[in-house]
Amino acid sequence: MTRLPRPRWTHRRRRLAGSALLATLGLALTACFGSSQGGANDDPNADVTITFWHGWSAPSEVKAIQATIDAFEKANPNIHVKPVGNITDDKINQALRAGGPNAPDVVSSFTTDNVGEFCTSHAFVDLTSFLDKSGIDPKTTFPGPQLSYTQYNGNQCALPLLSDAYGLYYNKDMFAAAGISGPPKTMSELDADAVKLTKSSGDGYSQVGFVPDYHFYESTITHFGAQWAPTYFDSSGKSTVAGDAAIKSAMEWQKGLLDKLGGYSKMDKFRTSAGEEFSNNNAFMAGKVAMMIDGEWRAGMIDDSDSKVDYGVAPFPVPDDLASQYGKGYITGTIVGIASTSQKQNAAWEFVKYLTTNTDAVVNFANAIHNVPSTIAALKSPQVSQDPNFQQFIKIAQNPNSTTTPASPNGGDYQLVLQNLGYDYQSGKQSDLQAGLDDAAQQIDTNIAQVQ
Amino acid sequence: VTVTATPRRTAGTTSDAARKAGVRRLRRRERLRNVAFLSPWLLGTGLFFLYPLATTAYLSFTKYDGFLSPTWNGLDNWKFVFQDYPFFWPAMRNTLWFVVVLVTLRIIVGLALGMMVIHVKRGNSVLRTIFYAPYLAPPVAGTLAFVFLLNPGTGPVNTILGHLGVSAPSWFNDPSWSKPALTLLALWGVGDLMVIFMAALLDVPKELYEASALDGAGALSRFRHVTLPHLRPILLFAVITGVIATMQYYTEPIVAGQVASGQIAGSGNQFEPGYPGGSTLTLPQLVYNLGFQKFDIGAACVIALVLFVMSMAFAALLMRRGSGFLGAED
Numbered sequence: 200m201t202r203l204p205r206p207r208w209t210h211r212r213r214r215l216a217g218s219a220l221l222a223t224l225g226l227a228l229t230a231c232f233g234s235s236q237g238g239a240n241d242d243p244n245a246d247v248t249i250t251f252w253h254g255w256s257a258p259s260e261v262k263a264i265q266a267t268i269d270a271f272e273k274a275n276p277n278i279h280v281k282p283v284g285n286i287t288d289d290k291i292n293q294a295l296r297a298g299g300p301n302a303p304d305v306v307s308s309f310t311t312d313n314v315g316e317f318c319t320s321h322a323f324v325d326l327t328s329f330l331d332k333s334g335i336d337p338k339t340t341f342p343g344p345q346l347s348y349t350q351y352n353g354n355q356c357a358l359p360l361l362s363d364a365y366g367l368y369y370n371k372d373m374f375a376a377a378g379i380s381g382p383p384k385t386m387s388e389l390d391a392d393a394v395k396l397t398k399s400s401g402d403g404y405s406q407v408g409f410v411p412d413y414h415f416y417e418s419t420i421t422h423f424g425a426q427w428a429p430t431y432f433d434s435s436g437k438s439t440v441a442g443d444a445a446i447k448s449a450m451e452w453q454k455g456l457l458d459k460l461g462g463y464s465k466m467d468k469f470r471t472s473a474g475e476e477f478s479n480n481n482a483f484m485a486g487k488v489a490m491m492i493d494g495e496w497r498a499g500m501i502d503d504s505d506s507k508v509d510y511g512v513a514p515f516p517v518p519d520d521l522a523s524q525y526g527k528g529y530i531t532g533t534i535v536g537i538a539s540t541s542q543k544q545n546a547a548w549e550f551v552k553y554l555t556t557n558t559d560a561v562v563n564f565a566n567a568i569h570n571v572p573s574t575i576a577a578l579k580s581p582q583v584s585q586d587p588n589f590q591q592f593i594k595i596a597q598n599p600n601s602t603t604t605p606a607s608p609n610g611g612d613y614q615l616v617l618q619n620l621g622y623d624y625q626s627g628k629q630s631d632l633q634a635g636l637d638d639a640a641q642q643i644d645t646n647i648a649q650v651q
Numbered sequence: 652v653t654v655t656a657t658p659r660r661t662a663g664t665t666s667d668a669a670r671k672a673g674v675r676r677l678r679r680r681e682r683l684r685n686v687a688f689l690s691p692w693l694l695g696t697g698l699f700f701l702y703p704l705a706t707t708a709y710l711s712f713t714k715y716d717g718f719l720s721p722t723w724n725g726l727d728n729w730k731f732v733f734q735d736y737p738f739f740w741p742a743m744r745n746t747l748w749f750v751v752v753l754v755t756l757r758i759i760v761g762l763a764l765g766m767m768v769i770h771v772k773r774g775n776s777v778l779r780t781i782f783y784a785p786y787l788a789p790p791v792a793g794t795l796a797f798v799f800l801l802n803p804g805t806g807p808v809n810t811i812l813g814h815l816g817v818s819a820p821s822w823f824n825d826p827s828w829s830k831p832a833l834t835l836l837a838l839w840g841v842g843d844l845m846v847i848f849m850a851a852l853l854d855v856p857k858e859l860y861e862a863s864a865l866d867g868a869g870a871l872s873r874f875r876h877v878t879l880p881h882l883r884p885i886l887l888f889a890v891i892t893g894v895i896a897t898m899q900y901y902t903e904p905i906v907a908g909q910v911a912s913g914q915i916a917g918s919g920n921q922f923e924p925g926y927p928g929g930s931t932l933t934l935p936q937l938v939y940n941l942g943f944q945k946f947d948i949g950a951a952c953v954i955a956l957v958l959f960v961m962s963m964a965f966a967a968l969l970m971r972r973g974s975g976f977l978g979a980e981d
Contacts, residue, residue, distance in 0.1 A: 289944055296717035296946070316946075320718045414913055471824050472804020476913065609945060618923065628928070645735045649727075650716070650947060
């Protein structure tokens, strides 16, 4: 029998193998549990390329952001921007944790909901020192709601990159046919007009005045609720939805209107047959719905489509007891920040500064993609589209009573809890609204405690 | 005597010790050789099963968001998931519903189709293709098609049922009908089981059917006493793989829920998990949502472990009761 030579595991080899194993484990654990940290020590005048992640994907939007990038590169010839489009928040979250050479330097997100998470986790760097260095006072540069949704607990980890304002779209032909002279300004007027504009047909509708169903497009509790100005959280970060009358009033109004129009089941059946929100079959664009809440982008979509709807835009109605605040609305928008893993933070800041504070850049980009500008100067600029419908949204964005949903350390979780309560309340599954709000407040606090 | 005996005894002891040492060396070499032969499997199991399992178990006792290093928080995640997380128990109930109903129906329908196809004289290859083809459809495309077909307002199914005077349900938009609708979708793609059952059915010796027929056994009796015993290993295989696959049921319910809800997540507009009314929420959706969207990795690991233990328990129970893949008669 041939004997195989016995391996000689010398002490030195054992030690080497042990070291290699430990190093491998160490690398693996580093990959799992941590990511490299960047810094703001780079030379902003050096010739660098930064990676910019954004969510725009439509050809016209990609063209518009590329035009903004081209203008920036012309003004800053040493900084080159490599854009990567069609990025979602899930991808952003995962990439920022993974780090590595392909991770982005500048990141923008379509939703404001994750700002609290980006700030508390330090995924985005606090921009306060950059703003100071550049002599930019955020309070005089950005409107209040935009400043609110880009920071959490004093950490300004993002800046607004264009805004969205919500208003009421109404079908002028349907209004004329129903003998209604103008858009409603209070919730009572909205209810009356919605009933007048709704036409039943069998067990369904041939036309609906307004669809308050929370599953319909932008008819969410947070979009409606903005008209009652809820606070959502107190100064210690605890949920206020149980004690604040705003959300309760908004939910009661929504359920009341739903009942006036025939009830949840009938309306939800109509909702399931309404076309896709972001298509030409959109129920408002198809002439099936007389009024709806939506953002400024809808005007651009209607104008670009073959829809024959003769529409008007107005601020969304306010509660009767807040009639003096008519003109306000829900504000949100795209945000942009610098990844803390970036090794080129100074160069990245030059780009973020240009995107968010250069009036020409903000106005041109806003006009190109039918969004509301996000700086005070840009909102006042005569270069902003003077289209009367679009100007309604400019006014809503400038209204001092307009509000947004605040940042939270676990993203939009509190909105999800409220939304689920809304679904249960509108369908009758939850009949005691106050008990539901009490439970919701407790759940919101529990969920936040879990991540802190 | 004593003078000569001592060296002889010493020599004998030395020789025994050397022989024993040689045997030990030989055994050690054999063990090393065995380990060397097993090393690819050991490496794979260690890297892709034991290490992730141990890491998952460890992380379930930590607070970890993917940015900062995990910090030990004891049983907090377990308490949160079992006591405070409102989606866990509904998702558990839904998952178990799918395990019981969907797996059972898939096996029954797969077997029935298999038996039908092998008994059809003409055109059985066409039937086989027709029944197998849906299995090849991408899950997202299949689910989208079903959601549009079963749309309560505009879908052709409800339109036809309406013309027939039947009050049609709202399918993916009704909490009572969303799971049955998903089950219909799963039955539409039952071709994989049909093919496996067909192969097993063709393997049953014809003489046994002839002998039992001569003994006066009817069709039901022949199925019970001849067909079923031969299908036992395949049935067991179908049940175990079905249970494991259902424990990972993710794509179809999340796509159906998202499309039927008509909601697109965004600012002030959260995606509703398990639409409608949480009826399509399954445990794997929670793992993804907690682990890769909210980055509450500790809580996600708790649910992953629950799924692992449930899958193992189901498999062990079935293997034990079914006496392994070979079946009791073999």
